[in-house]
Amino acid sequence: MRTKSSDKKNINVVTLGCSKNLYDSEVLMGQLKANKKNVVHQEDGEADIVVINTCGFIGDAKEESIDTILHYIDQKEAGLLEKVFVTGCLSERYKPDLEKEIPNVDQYFGTHDLPNLLKVLGADYKKELVGERLTTTPKHYAYLKISEGCDRSCSFCAIPLIRGKNVSQPIEKLVLEAKKLAADGVKELILIAQDLTYYGLDIYGKRRLADLLKELVKIEGIEWIRLHYAYPTGFPLDVLAVMQTEKKMCNYLDIPLQHINSNILKSMRRGHNRAVTEKLLTDFRAAIPDMAIRTTLIVGYPGETQEKFDELKDWVQKSKFDRLGVFAYSHEEDTHAEKLEDTVSDKEKQNRVAQIMEIQSAISLELNQQKVGKVFQCIFDRQEGDYYIGRTQYDSPDVDNEILVNAANHFINLGKFINIEITEATEFDLFGVPVTA
Ligand code: SF4
Numbered sequence: 008m009r010t011k012s013s014d015k016k017n018i019n020v021v022t023l024g025c026s027k028n029l030y031d032s033e034v035l036m037g038q039l040k041a042n043k044k045n046v047v048h049q050e051d052g053e054a055d056i057v058v059i060n061t062c063g064f065i066g067d068a069k070e071e072s073i074d075t076i077l078h079y080i081d082q083k084e085a086g087l088l089e090k091v092f093v094t095g096c097l098s099e100r101y102k103p104d105l106e107k108e109i110p111n112v113d114q115y116f117g118t119h120d121l122p123n124l125l126k127v128l129g130a131d132y133k134k135e136l137v138g139e140r141l142t143t144t145p146k147h148y149a150y151l152k153i154s155e156g157c158d159r160s161c162s163f164c165a166i167p168l169i170r171g172k173n174v175s176q177p178i179e180k181l182v183l184e185a186k187k188l189a190a191d192g193v194k195e196l197i198l199i200a201q202d203l204t205y206y207g208l209d210i211y212g213k214r215r216l217a218d219l220l221k222e223l224v225k226i227e228g229i230e231w232i233r234l235h236y237a238y239p240t241g242f243p244l245d246v247l248a249v250m251q252t253e254k255k256m257c258n259y260l261d262i263p264l265q266h267i268n269s270n271i272l273k274s275m276r277r278g279h280n281r282a283v284t285e286k287l288l289t290d291f292r293a294a295i296p297d298m299a300i301r302t303t304l305i306v307g308y309p310g311e312t313q314e315k316f317d318e319l320k321d322w323v324q325k326s327k328f329d330r331l332g333v334f335a336y337s338h339e340e341d342t343h344a345e346k347l348e349d350t351v352s353d354k355e356k357q358n359r360v361a362q363i364m365e366i367q368s369a370i371s372l373e374l375n376q377q378k379v380g381k382v383f384q385c386i387f388d389r390q391e392g393d394y395y396i397g398r399t400q401y402d403s404p405d406v407d408n409e410i411l412v413n414a415a416n417h418f419i420n421l422g423k424f425i426n427i428e429i430t431e432a433t434e435f436d437l438f439g440v441p442v443t444a
Contacts, residue, residue, distance in 0.1 A: 016089070018046045018128060019054035021079075022143075023072050024062025026199050026235070028095055029143065030152040032060045035094075035121060037140035042130035048143045056090040056128065057082075063097035063169060065337035072097040073109075080111045092116065094124055096169045118170060138184035145388050147422035148195035148231075148404060149188045153181055153219065157201035158209075159238065161265075162276045162343035163305060163336060166201055173202065175210045182222050189228035194422070195386065196223060197233045197403065204237045204246070217245035224253045230424065231255060231386075233403055237262040239287055240278035247294040257400040258295050261330075263303035267322040268315040271308055276343060288326065299401035301330035306363060307356030308336045309347035316359055323363055327370050330407050333363045368434045375408065375432035382442050385410050385427045387419045395419040397427070411438050 018039060022032040032048065035058065039046040047054070057079045061072035072095075082088045094116040098105060102115045116124045122132035142149045154175040157167045185196055200206065207215030223232055232255050234246075239262060250256040266272055269280040279287075291298055304323070306316065323331065335356035338349045351359070387397035388404060397410040397419070410427055412419055417440065419425060431438040 016045065016055040016129075017053045018044055018056045018058060019050055019052075020046060020048050020058045020060065021075065022049065022060045023075060024060075024064065024068060024096065026150045026197070027152055027155075027201070028060050028062060030140070030150050030199065031095070031118070033140035033142050035060070035124065036143070037136060038121070038125055038133060039128065039130055040141050041133050041136055041139075042125070044128065044130055046141070048141075051082075054088060056092070057088055058092045058094060058124070058128070061093060061095035061097035063095070063100040064165065065334065065339065067337070069097055076105075076109055076112060080109065083111065092124065092127065094118070094120065096166075099169050100165065138180055139187060142188070142191075142193075144404070145422060146192045147386060148197060148388075149193045150197045150199050151181065151185060151188070152176075152199050153203065153206050153216075154200040154209075158205060159202060159278075160276050160343065162274060162347075163308065163339065165339045165342050168341055170201060173205050173209050175206050175208070177210065178215065178219050178222055181219060182226070185223055185226050185229065189226050192228075192422070194229065194424075195231040195233065196229055197235060199235045202236060202238045203234060204242055214241070214243040216243055217249050220246065220249045220253070220256065224249075224255045229255060231257050231400060233257045233259050233400075235261040235403065239264060239284055242287055244290065247291065250295055250298070258297050259299045259301070259401055259403065260291065261301040261403065265303065265305050266308065266311075266319060268311075268318050271311060271315055274310060274344075274347070275305075275308065297401075299329040299407075301332075301403070301407065302328050303332045303334065304363060305334050305336050306359035307351035309338075309344060309350050311336075311351055311359075320362060320366060323366050324370075327374065328367070329371075329374060329401060330403075331363075331367045331370075332406070333360050333367075335360050371408070372432065372434045375434070375437055378429045378437060379432050380429065382426050382428045383410075383439075384424055385439075386424050387412070387421050389421065390414055390419075395421070397425075409436050411436055412440065413438075417441055 020032050020036055022029050036046050062068040079091045083091050090113045092114055093112050098115045099117040125132050156171040156173045158173045267281050272280055383399040385397040385399050387395045389396050393414055394411040395414055402408045426442040427439040428442050429437050429439045
């Protein structure tokens with residue numbers, strides 16, 4: 008076995024799950040770097056130590072996390088690794104079980120355990136670094152986590168059990184963090200939280216997302232601000248006013264709606280019904296006609312009869328969301344819905360996921376074809392094979408449409424804004440050429 012002094016050991020941080028987990032990994036990596044540790048992200052190569060930041064949201068994600076842990080335990084037993092540490096949501100939620108079932112992990116940590124994790128990695132927690140992290144995204148965009156935890160009690164969701172109550176970060180701290188990101192070349196800020204629209208209620212006694220946005224748009228260098236994980240109930244309409252007046256605000260909103268049948272929404276403890284949901288979407292479209300609305304749905308929830316599912320399909324067909332993701336319901340321990348009978352079979356759940364995605368693919372193709380011949384301001388994230396891959400203000404990284412420009416015929420500066428004329432469209436991709444002034 009190779010042994011090196013602790014300062015020379017290579018630490019590989021592996022992130023699973025959502026952008027909020029990625030943010031936490033970046034904070035961990037920032038702390039390690041400041042402690043002069045050799046740290047990389049998702050690079051097995053020369054690693055001596057691996058820290059796995061797990062996801063514990065639903066069945067499939069938990070399985071992926073366990074498979075990843077077992078993968079690195081195999082490497083350790085093969086002498087390719089010295090230590091394996093596990094943190095994140097799965098570890099927070101199932102630590103005692105994991106310690107019993109996979110004892111070869113050197114240590115398990117919760118989601119609020121950073122100082123202890125740093126200690127076993129031979130590093131000290133540096134409070135003065137708060138707001139600083141080692142970003143892993145392309146230099147021109149970064150996530151900004153404005154709060155952690157959630158005060159809601161959606162019946163199917165284990166996140167409040169894992170991440171605790173909503174804790175908003177003060178506006179001043181977030182502005183400082185965003186200014187540092189801008190100074191490092193970030194042009195696009197992607198705001199994330201468990202429930203973005205709840206921002207401020209805990210520390211200011213009122214919703215202050217709009218106030219935060221008004222400060223962030225003032226930051227020089229930031230050109231695009233994007234909103235993810237909004238919540239329908241109590242949606243702060245003053246946010247729409249900021250989106251209408253501030254050109255740095257992307258005409259984009261990610262708002263998981265989960266379902267449309269009022270009985271299902273009631274059972275889900277969502278606090279909104281069909282009428283409220285439809286009114287909100289009408290308000291969005293009235294305020295910003297070209298807003299790209301992304302939503303997420305759950306199919307196969309307990310009690311989702313064929314009739315209720317047909318209602319959901321019909322609504323998806325009519326609503327023509329720009330972007331839509333769909334999950335099969337996962338019966339999660341300790342959630343409110345766990346008490347309900349899981350009435351829809353796994354096979355039927357997957358069948359319903361496929362039906363919704365089939366409808367959405369056709370809608371996405373139709374909407375994309377309407378973009379052919381039009382010119383959009385884009386930013387390019389990477390080159391992949393023969394193509395440069397970019398996005399418009401209507402597309403968030405990793406989850407939405409991509410703009411493809413043939414690299415054989417054109418040169419594109421990654422991370423720079425450029426106008427692209429769309430020449431061809433498929434369900435989830437648009438092809439285009441740079442527009443020369
Ligand atoms: S808003 Fe609902 S679904 Fe989202 S994290 Fe909170 S409890 Fe879970």
